[in-house]
Amino acid sequence: MTAxxxxxxxxxxxxxxxxxxxAVQGVDLSVAAGEALxxxxxxxxxxxxxxxxxxxxxxxxxGQVIFDGLDITHLRSRALLPFxxxxxxxxxxxxxxxxxxxxxxxxxxxxxxNFGIPEAxxxxxxxxxxxxxxxxxxxxxxxxxxxELSGGQLQxxxxxxxxxxxxxxxxxxxxxxxxxxxxxxxxxxxxRAARDELGLAAIYISxxxxxxxxVCERTVVMYLGRIVEEGPTAALIAKPRHPYTAALVAAVxxxxxxxxxxxxxxxxxxxDTPTGGPGCxxxxxxxxxxxxxxxxxxxxRVAGDSRRVACHLDM
Amino acid sequence: xxxxxxxxxxVHYRTGAGTVRAVDGATLSxxxGSILxxxxxxxxxxxxxxxxVMGVLPDxxxxxxxxxxxxxxxxxxxxxxxxxxxRWRRLSFIPQTxxxxxxxxxxxxxxxxxxxxxxxxxxxxxxxTRAEELFRMVGLDPVRLSDYxxxxxxxxRQRASIALxxxxxxxxxxxxxxxxxxxxxxxxxxxxxxxELQSRLGLAMILVTHDMAxxxxxxxxxxxxxxxxxxxxxxxxxxxxxxLHPYTMGLTHAFPDVHGETGELVPIDGSPPSLLAPPPGCRxxxxxxxxxxxxxxxxxxxxxxxxxxxxxWRADEAPALRDLAAKTATWAAMDTP
Numbered sequence: 090m091t092a093x094x095x096x097x098x099x100x101x102x103x104x105x106x107x108x109x110x111x112a113v114q115g116v117d118l119s120v121a122a123g124e125a126l127x128x129x130x131x132x133x134x135x136x137x138x139x140x141x142x143x144x145x146x147x148x149x150x151x152g153q154v155i156f157d158g159l160d161i162t163h164l165r166s167r168a169l170l171p172f173x174x175x176x177x178x179x180x181x182x183x184x185x186x187x188x189x190x191x192x193x194x195x196x197x198x199x200x201x202x203n204f205g206i207p208e209a210x211x212x213x214x215x216x217x218x219x220x221x222x223x224x225x226x227x228x229x230x231x232x233x234x235x236x237e238l239s240g241g242q243l244q245x246x247x248x249x250x251x252x253x254x255x256x257x258x259x260x261x262x263x264x265x266x267x268x269x270x271x272x273x274x275x276x277x278x279x280x281r282a283a284r285d286e287l288g289l290a291a292i293y294i295s296x297x298x299x300x301x302x303x304v305c306e307r308t309v310v311m312y313l314g315r316i317v318e319e320g321p322t323a324a325l326i327a328k329p330r331h332p333y334t335a336a337l338v339a340a341v342x343x344x345x346x347x348x349x350x351x352x353x354x355x356x357x358x359x360x361d362t363p364t365g366g367p368g369c370x371x372x373x374x375x376x377x378x379x380x381x382x383x384x385x386x387x388x389x390r391v392a393g394d395s396r397r398v399a400c401h402l403d404m
Numbered sequence: 405x406x407x408x409x410x411x412x413x414x415v416h417y418r419t420g421a422g423t424v425r426a427v428d429g430a431t432l433s434x435x436x437g438s439i440l441x442x443x444x445x446x447x448x449x450x451x452x453x454x455x456x457v458m459g460v461l462p463d464x465x466x467x468x469x470x471x472x473x474x475x476x477x478x479x480x481x482x483x484x485x486x487x488x489x490x491r492w493r494r495l496s497f498i499p500q501t502x503x504x505x506x507x508x509x510x511x512x513x514x515x516x517x518x519x520x521x522x523x524x525x526x527x528x529x530x531x532x533t534r535a536e537e538l539f540r541m542v543g544l545d546p547v548r549l550s551d552y553x554x555x556x557x558x559x560x561r562q563r564a565s566i567a568l569x570x571x572x573x574x575x576x577x578x579x580x581x582x583x584x585x586x587x588x589x590x591x592x593x594x595x596x597x598x599x600e601l602q603s604r605l606g607l608a609m610i611l612v613t614h615d616m617a618x619x620x621x622x623x624x625x626x627x628x629x630x631x632x633x634x635x636x637x638x639x640x641x642x643x644x645x646x647x648l649h650p651y652t653m654g655l656t657h658a659f660p661d662v663h664g665e666t667g668e669l670v671p672i673d674g675s676p677p678s679l680l681a682p683p684p685g686c687r688x689x690x691x692x693x694x695x696x697x698x699x700x701x702x703x704x705x706x707x708x709x710x711x712x713x714x715x716x717w718r719a720d721e722a723p724a725l726r727d728l729a730a731k732t733a734t735w736a737a738m739d740t741p
Contacts, residue, residue: 131587239675269445270614274658275671296587299662340592341662342617346641351736360557
């Protein structure tokens with residue numbers, strides 16, 4: 090399977106010298122057509138910066154972004170235009186992602202115009218994408234303004250706008266976090282259907298492993314800018330190989346009365362992070378840390394059954 | 405007698421478009437030493453109800469009717485001076501964003517001492533000891549009393565705002581989405597602090613949340629609100645495992661379980677009604693796949709059997725409706741323009 094998008098040793102450092110902040114370091118990942126990859130981690134883990142670099146919305150300071158076999162890391166604005174049509178971002182907050190003065194029709198026509206799609210094709214494309222996001226009959230919605238729609242309906246329009254240029258990759262950063270629980274399921278189902286029916290590559294960014302499990306077959310877990318574990322989502326949740334993943338899985342709230350309420354297998358807080366020097370960044374929060382974790386940064390190594398893990402232990 | 409009973413509470417907001425009936429006849433009760441989860445989606449009135457009980461409504465809001473009986477006295481009928489003697493002392497509040505409870509330009513010690521000395525009447529030395537004890541109680545190092553709020557992480561700030569809410573030994577605390585803005589690991593740690601304090605201090609709580617999983621983890625009882633009304637209430641296990649209201653049934657199938665099935669989630673299409681002019685009859689009827697003619701015209705009364713309250717005309721058929729509610733097809737095609 091060839092990758093639609095690939096990151097090779099991708100990194101982002103803000104500032105320089107002693108004040109440098111390594112937001113993302115050495116991220117390797119790839120996503121094939123028809124595949125959905127989840128990136129999970131807590132705020133500040135670098136998941137959003139990684140996604141923005143993959144979309145060339147943020148300049149990497151290290152590594153490469155390969156799209157359809159082409160190195161796009163250093164392409165400039167005009168040369169990037171074909172990529173922009175084929176790699177689309179689904180915005181997080183539907184309430185401010187849409188221009189309030191544009192009707193839904195104009196919102197959807199705008200990207201078609203920007204990417205040079207002939208005017209004659211617009212109406213058919215708009216109808217097709219409205220059907221895909223289940224806003225039918227399209228005619229009943231197209232002349233409305235965003236304030237006339239509910240949050241769930243707006244998020245369908247946001248998804249329609251991302252799909253209308255005909256992307257091969259969509260990236261969604263917390264696609265339902267701003268929506269009410271009752272309408273989240275509808276959006277997640279649409280995302281799954283669009284990916285399956287169009288054979289898209291998809292990347293979902295979220296702090297919510299339950300949501301990621303619902304939409305992604307494969308997941309990478311990030312901690313402080315690095316990938317600490319990767320694997321098939323179900324296997325990674327059932328049997329985490331990295332101590333941080335284990336804590337993250339145990340912390341996910343489950344809607345059942347009978348559940349494990351034991352203390353989480355993690356100590357301290359995100360601020361308990363050794364600064365600089367070698368060693369594992371998670372060691373001060375890890376219940377299993379030993380001498381080697383102080384001196385040697387664990388590399389992301391293959392750990393059987395399409396898993397990768399960056400830990401000196403073999404959990 | 406319950407520690408708190410909210411009876412037929414009405415809270416109205418004045419807006420340019422008219423009067424919004426944000427809470428429109430809500431009834432619930434909280435027993436001493438137990439945690440009630442108050443759940444519902446945005447705009448259902450859950451935060452407004454919490455704020456009305458606490459007396460911290462915004463200027464545009466007012467209690468337009470009903471009673472709030474706390475420790476045997478009606479807070480709504482009290483003078484402001486009488487209310488001040490109860491609020492913050494016997495009844496306290498944790499806002500969603502800890503930054504709203506904390507003053508960014510004062511060290512935490514000064515903020516704790518202010519509450520303990522000015523509201524609690526402690527002398528300086530006793531207040532100092534109590535502040536340290538409160539910090540330890542919520543899992544913070546008392547050394548950090550010398551910090552400013554911005555030196556704290558989100559989880560630490562939320563712990564500090566819990567310490568502040570507990571300063572005067574209240575019998576009850578209302579927490580408005582206390583973990584919503586936090587990452588999962590921190591969220592779980594803060595919920596553990598809340599559970600531990602509740603059992604150790606015998607505290608009663610209303611935990612306002614949109615998340616059924618938070619209710620399942622931390623609460624004893626739950627009240628489900630929809631469009632300004634409590635539509636179902638009871639013990640958490642009872643409501644989660646044997647819901648009687650179609651809205652609650654919908655909610656239990658609407659989000660993924662990290663360890664459960666990965667079958668299709670079931671959305672509740674449509675959106676809650678405008679509270680400027682709520683529909684007659686049951687407010688959930690326009691989104692309800694089980695609505696019959698009467699649901700659109702007559703308001704269903706609240707019926708209690710044992711400890712389980714529901715306001716639905718078809719509650720008797722709940723076991724059969726629960727099976728149907730688990731299927732996507734049941735809820736499909738409700739979203740019309």
